[in-house]
Amino acid sequence: MLPALAAFAAARFAGEGRPVWLRRALGGAALALAFAFLTLFVRRAFAGPELDGPFESDAEWYVYSAVWLVFALALLTVGVVRRSQTLRLASALIAVLVVLKVFLLDLAGLGGVWRAVSFIGLGGVLIGVGLVYQRLLFPKPAASA
Known part of the structure; x- marks a missing residue:
C-alpha cells in the first residue's frame, strides 16, 4: 500500500x-x-x-467483488465529501469493473448461493450509488409555490 x-x-x-x-x-x-x-x-x-x-473456492471470487465494491464506495464517499470529480470518476471506473466481473465471470464461475448473493449485493450497491448521485450530487431545486 x-x-x-x-x-x-x-x-x-x-x-x-x-x-x-x-x-x-x-x-x-x-x-x-x-x-x-x-x-x-x-x-x-x-x-x-x-x-x-x-483459486480455492467460490468464496474467494465473491470476496474480490465485495472488496472492490467497498473500495469504489470509499472513493465515492471521499469524492462526494471533497467535491472531487476525479475521485468520483475513479469510483465509477472501479464499479464498472466490478459489474463486468460479476456479469462475465461470476455468472459462469460461481454456483448456488454465492451467485445469488453476488447479484443481490451488487444490485443493492448500485441502487445505493444511484441514490447518492440523485440526492447529494444532483439535488432537486426547491419547489416554488
Missing part, C-alpha cells in the same frame, strides 16, 4: 508548475496500485504465501 500512498502524495502535491498529465498519471498509478494491493491482500488471505496456485 505504501507505493499507492506515495503515488497519491506525489499527485496531490505535484504543484502548479507541473503538467496536468503528470498529476493525472500519478493519480492513475495510485489508483492502480491501491487496486492491486487490495486484490493481492484478498489472494493472500485465501491462498497463504503461495499466490500462484489455483
Whole structure:
C-alpha cells in the first residue's frame, strides 16, 4: 500500500508548475496500485504465501467483488465529501469493473448461493450509488409555490 500512498502524495502535491498529465498519471498509478494491493491482500488471505496456485473456492471470487465494491464506495464517499470529480470518476471506473466481473465471470464461475448473493449485493450497491448521485450530487431545486 505504501507505493499507492506515495503515488497519491506525489499527485496531490505535484504543484502548479507541473503538467496536468503528470498529476493525472500519478493519480492513475495510485489508483492502480491501491487496486492491486487490495486484490493481492484478498489472494493472500485465501491462498497463504503461495499466490500462484489455483483459486480455492467460490468464496474467494465473491470476496474480490465485495472488496472492490467497498473500495469504489470509499472513493465515492471521499469524492462526494471533497467535491472531487476525479475521485468520483475513479469510483465509477472501479464499479464498472466490478459489474463486468460479476456479469462475465461470476455468472459462469460461481454456483448456488454465492451467485445469488453476488447479484443481490451488487444490485443493492448500485441502487445505493444511484441514490447518492440523485440526492447529494444532483439535488432537486426547491419547489416554488
